[in-house]
Amino acid sequence: MSGVAMPAPKRRHIHWSRVIVYGVMIIFLLFFLLPVYLLLITSFKSFDQVSLSRMWELPTSFSLESFNRAWNGGEGVIGMRGSFWNSVQLVVPATVISCILGSLNGYVLSKWRFPGSETLFTLILFGMFIPYQSVLVPLVEVLREIRLYATIPGLILVHVVYGIPITTLIFRNYYATVPNELVEAGKIDGADFFHIYRHVMLPLSAPGFVVAAIWQFTSIWNEFLFGLIITNDPQLRPVTVALQNLSGSQFTQWNVQMAGALMVALPPLLVYIFLGKYFLRGLLAGSLKG
């Protein structure tokens, strides 16, 4: 994240207005970090230190008991280890496939436009906005019919299909920045569709793939509704559904819930920390043109 490219340096005011600016920013900083603070101190408390009346106090000793319980289960808690593996099995193929599809679609819709291609693009985009409640029952019926209901491949299929709009959008907008002359030159040299894709577009596509992959990875990892409906089987549920079950049960101590939440949050957080620039680009791709 850069703070460069500031044109025309301005005179420095060290006024009370600056104090207000920093004051407001720090107040919001505390607002954004408050839940993180609670999450961290609670997760590292041992069971005998967990009391709601002392919830804001720092742990007196460092303990991994909560993580152990949230991960491995025990005493009425179903551990999240299995669902972590489910989520990985789900997220990786779904991300890869939807990126490939998005890249092909983006290539066609930006460099091989045909009559009606803009309309097709708009029709595809609409799929990004629909409430999934409006497709759930038919979806379950069809998945049952093709024997993919309550399976991880079924969930992969669903995430790939409903990921088409956003990945297509990301790649189409990204490829729109590749000069048409490059493609035209390829055509003149007699290169065909795939040749241009492989030798002109793909070598330029790395940032597009990073943005789309990060987007798909985080949104599929964080997704809840499809996971809830399609994996009716506790053995197959992804992390978000497992976490919701953990927090929904009265018997689970809340420090275990917090540790579970931290574990679910960690993979996308790591992506955000290390690839923040691309993460942001993906976020903005969904909202801004070009």
Added chain:
Amino acid sequence: MRQAKTLSAHPARQVRWMNRDRAIALLMIAPSALAIAVFVYGFIGWTAYISMTDWRGLMITTSFVGFENYLTIFNTGRFQTNIRNLIVFTVFFLAACLIIGLLLAVLIDSRVRFEGFFRSVYIFPMALSFIVTGVVWQWLFAPGNWPNDPTGINLLFKQSGLGFLQAAWTTDTSVVPGWRIEGLRTRIGVPMAMIPVVVAAVWQMSGFVMAMYLAGLRGIPEEIKEAARVDGATEWQVFRTITLPMLQPITLSAVIILGHISLKIFDLIVTMTGGAPGNNTEVPGLYMYEITFKANKFAEGAAVAMVMLVVVALLVVPYLIYNRRTEVER
């Protein structure tokens, strides 16, 4: 080869629209187009059909009942309450996100130190699942036996001498002002238990709005502002007459993005309140899930889903068409 050259000279007019490569291009996009046709438009049509049958439970045959299910749901107090809750959530969530997002963007754009750090902290909740957000905020807003034995932020308020700020939060059953209107089976007003849910949602999304506004602010050429300053405009005038109007397209995008998230909100409410107390925080997305997958009222559930779809479409379709028009003009 000669033909190819003329092609590139007048690509728009002279390219025959079907040749081998174009056929391949169509073939490559066909699977995606087909998948969207079936999984989006086909399934929506199917759901629309279900919503006009009497399908409930494990029926073998169903019959067509027209718009009866829509009349049924709109006449139940629970769905009316859902709509009220959704309106309240959407209005507060959008307003708070836009105001806070713009405020933070303007502050960050005012050349502060540690800009990258502030920005990263404001945006990071976007990376989390609504489920994670819900689990954590659920405990922050657990009121405990306040005012004497509070938990969560009530406890924090008490310990920092702000005890008067304690409230029942997610357990508050009141609706303010709670007007009753002839013919409506719900009370009009703000269900107070919705406020904590809005806070959690704003915590998650306002950084995103900030990022959008920041990108917009950085896109406004400094010269325009400088010219206005030279003409004697105050900073506030510059902001109101130059910056704000130029940010309008961003506001529009933000309203669309936040609006469609808000109208579909489900996960956050499931985790934070489950719709409680009473149905004071229940929204159509949750209601559809409950009556479809728990009560097996498939037809009524489909009607709720279609209402959601229509509402989202009313927001999004004009935007998509407008976007396409402006893009063609470019």
